[in-house]
Amino acid sequence: xxxxxxxxxxxxxxxxxxxxxxxxxxxxxxxxxxxxxxxxxxxxxxxxxxxxxxxxxxxxxxxxxxxxxxxxxxxxxxxxxxxxxxxxxxxxxxxxxxxxxxxxxxx
Amino acid sequence: xxxxxxxxxxxxxxxxxxxxxxxxxxxxxxxxxxxxxxxxxxxxxxxxxxxxxxxxxxxxxxxxxxxxxxxxxxxxxxxxxxxxxxxxxxxxxxxxxxxxxxxxxxxxxxxxxxxxx
Numbered sequence: 001x002x003x004x005x006x007x008x009x010x011x012x013x014x015x016x017x018x019x020x021x022x023x024x025x026x027x028x029x030x031x032x033x034x035x036x037x038x039x040x041x042x043x044x045x046x047x048x049x050x051x052x053x054x055x056x057x058x059x060x061x062x063x064x065x066x067x068x069x070x071x072x073x074x075x076x077x078x079x080x081x082x083x084x085x086x087x088x089x090x091x092x093x094x095x096x097x098x099x100x101x102x103x104x105x106x107x
Numbered sequence: 108x109x110x111x112x113x114x115x116x117x118x119x120x121x122x123x124x125x126x127x128x129x130x131x132x133x134x135x136x137x138x139x140x141x142x143x144x145x146x147x148x149x150x151x152x153x154x155x156x157x158x159x160x161x162x163x164x165x166x167x168x169x170x171x172x173x174x175x176x177x178x179x180x181x182x183x184x185x186x187x188x189x190x191x192x193x194x195x196x197x198x199x200x201x202x203x204x205x206x207x208x209x210x211x212x213x214x215x216x217x218x219x220x221x222x223x224x
Contacts, residue, residue, distance in 0.1 A: 089210075091210060
């Protein structure tokens with residue numbers, strides 16, 4: 001299985017801050033990397049697909065980058081509603097695997 | 108817009124079979140790879156497996172010996188069966204659709220299944 005490792009496991013930031021979450025794969029996965037946002041008590045929601053593509057309806061303050069083994073999710077201008085846990089997930093091969101999650105709090 | 112809704116018992120006894128159904132509305136059963144994902148309380152996400160409407164399946168090797176996913180195209184539903192459950196199978200179970208990203212484009216709200224006598 002491909003192991004996905006996120007850092008940090010948790011962080012706290014202020015409204016308006018630029019926030020960066022990283023995800024590392026245990027082997028190269030090209031750009032087959034997705035990001036999800038999970039708000040408390042809710043199902044995850046697709047945030048970024050294919051490493052850097054935004055689905056329609058996702059605010060433009062979210063962006064993704066990377067290829068191979070190292071990936072980044074950036075939130076430019078943090079908002080209160082961004083309080084959530086963020087997961088990366090590889091779609092390069094099966095079994096599909098997720099990172100352990102990054103819990104984002106608002107100061 | 109595709110909507111998914113899980114249904115099934117919220118309590119299952121140890122050694123018995125967990126059975127859940129996901130009803131798809133607002134889209135075609137041929138649009139996605141139909142997927143089950145679970146999340147133990149307070150923990151991360153685990154992919155269980157998927158099935159395409161044509162019948163092809165792919166399961167997580169860690170669960171493969173106990174899992175069956177099936178699709179009923181006439182009802183726009185797909186189902187999960189997990190047998191010989193233990194307390195470690197207690198989780199919120201989500202149905203989801205994997206699209207062409209490939210990514211999990213749509214999700215059900217999730218249903219908590221507790222394994223306990």
